[in-house]
Amino acid sequence: MANVNSTQRLAQALEIIAADTEDADNEYTITITGDITLTEAGHLININPVANTGFQGKKITITDNNSGKRLILGANRIGAVITVGGSGSLPAGTEATVILTGTLTVVGAGTQETPNNAPLVKMARNGIFELDGSAKLTGNTARQGAGVNLESRGKFYMKGGEISGNTIIGSFPGCGVYSSPGNNGAFEMSGGVIAGNRAVVVYEYNDLYKYHGTAGVYASGVFRKTGGIIYGNEDAVAEQLRNTIIAEHPVINTSAVYYEKSMVLYYKGTTLWQSDSVNSESPEDGLIRYEDEAQ
Numbered sequence: 001m002a003n004v005n006s007t008q009r010l011a012q013a014l015e016i017i018a019a020d021t022e023d024a025d026n027e028y029t030i031t032i033t034g035d036i037t038l039t040e041a042g043h044l045i046n047i048n049p050v051a052n053t054g055f056q057g058k059k060i061t062i063t064d065n066n067s068g069k070r071l072i073l074g075a076n077r078i079g080a081v082i083t084v085g086g087s088g089s090l091p092a093g094t095e096a097t098v099i100l101t102g103t104l105t106v107v108g109a110g111t112q113e114t115p116n117n118a119p120l121v122k123m124a125r126n127g128i129f130e131l132d133g134s135a136k137l138t139g140n141t142a143r144q145g146a147g148v149n150l151e152s153r154g155k156f157y158m159k160g161g162e163i164s165g166n167t168i169i170g171s172f173p174g175c176g177v178y179s180s181p182g183n184n185g186a187f188e189m190s191g192g193v194i195a196g197n198r199a200v201v202v203y204e205y206n207d208l209y210k211y212h213g214t215a216g217v218y219a220s221g222v223f224r225k226t227g228g229i230i231y232g233n234e235d236a237v238a239e240q241l242r243n244t245i246i247a248e249h250p251v252i253n254t255s256a257v258y259y260e261k262s263m264v265l266y267y268k269g270t271t272l273w274q275s276d277s278v279n280s281e282s283p284e285d286g287l288i289r290y291e292d293e294a295q
Contacts, residue, residue, distance in 0.1 A: 005034030007043040014045065018054030026057050032064045032104055037074035044079050048086035049096040049126050056094040063102035063133070073109040073116070073140070080118040081106050085127020085154050095126045100161065101133035108140020108166065112200065115169050119145040119178070123154025123185065131161040131192060138165040145178030145218075146197070150185030158189040158228060164196040173199040174218020174258065176230075176243065181260050186222035195231040196240055199255075201247035214258035214267075215243035223259055225278040225286070232256040232270035252290060259283055265290040 002013035010030070017028045038044060049056040062082075073081055084098045100106070100121075110116030120137045122145075123129050129148065131137070140146040146166035148156055156177065168175035175197040179185040199215040216230045217223070233242040233255040243255045253269025260266075261280060266287035272278065278286035 001029040001031060003031050003033045005032070005036065007036060007038060010036060010043070010045070014047075017058060017060060018052055020054075027059045027061070029061045029063065032062065032069045032071065033067070035070045035072060037072045038078070038081060039074040041078045045082045045098075047082075047084045047096045047098055047127065049090060049094060050086035050088040055096045056090065057096075059097040059099065061099040061101060062104065063100075064104040066103045066134070068103050068105075070105045070107055072107045073120075076109045076114060077117040080122035080149075081108070081120050082129070083122045083124070084129050085124035087125055087152060090126050095128050097128040097130065099130040099132060100135045101131075103134045105136040105138060107138060108142070108146065110141035112141060112167065112169060116140055116142045116146075118142060119147060119149035120166075121148045123148065123150045123156055125151075125153040128155045128157070130157045130159060131163070132159040133161060135161040137161075137163045141167040141169065143170045143173075144168065144180070145174055147176045147194075148178070150177070150179040150187060151183055153184045153186075155186045156188070158187070158192045160191045162192060163194045167198045167200065168215070169200045170202060171213075173201060173213040173215075175199045175215045177217045177219065179219045179221055179223070181220040184221045187217070187219055187224075188222070189225045189230075190227040192228045193231070194229070195243065197243045199245045201245060213245060213247070214254045214256065215245055216256040218258045219280075220260045221280070223278060223280040223283075225272060225276070227274055229274055230256045230272040232268065232272075234270045237271055257287060259287055
């Protein structure tokens with residue numbers, strides 16, 4: 001276990017983990033003991049088991065032992081705070097895993113005028129990310145996936161924690177969690193809260209773009225929800241908790257969930273509570289199927 005309170009110590013801890021060959025269970029813990037501001041690309045946490053074979057099969061827990069510490073993105077457009085995975089083929093069981101837990105808060109950057117160019121957490125093939133405890137992803141303004149962005153078969157398990165207070169700006173925005181169509185990523189939510197995010201939809205209105213975007217979860221591939229809360233924007237929900245879409249030409253309310261399967265849209269604008277379940281094998285059981293009367 002490594003105690004970390006600076007970018008230098010963080011880099012050293014990751015180097016030690018990658019170089020270690022003696023830990024039989026391949027499980028490691030980094031404890032953040034002081035707020036850390038990341039101002040250069042070299043400060044970011046990049047766990048790529050393809051580029052660095054020392055991370056293959058390793059599970060890294062990043063926590064603050066419930067002491068309220070922060071990882072702060074101190075400069076705009078330098079990349080994701082945490083990247084897990086990398087493109088390329090690896091044997092089964094050699095994926096890298098990162099678990100964010102405790103009360104650790106990851107704080108993003110960017111404004112609506114100059115959005116960040118990356119999510120807070122970027123997932124790729126051969127990578128697994130878990131959000132647990134009371135950890136939080138917040139304060140990021142980006143163009144796709146301000147919270148967690150799943151790319152190329154990344155896997156994200158949300159067991160606890162919170163994704164809130166982020167903003168996305170673009171034509172196909174997914175703010176809290178974004179899994180782009182066709183990438184075969186997997187998002188499974190069994191706990192935690194996705195709340196208070198905004199999607200500012202920027203597009204030229206036409207039939208193709210009239211209902212794209214969500215402030216909560218934009219998913220394709222595997223999407224399962226067995227617990228946790230994804231807030232919508234109904235009046236009964238406190239304003240600060242609502243996932244909200246800001247669009248010039250809104251057609252349907254996809255504030256909570258936008259899920260695409262085989263070119264068919266399933267959505268939810270109101271809150272999915274703890275007891276509400278969704279399974280991508282039969283999305284119509286938990287979401288609304290969009291039927292365009294013009295088709």
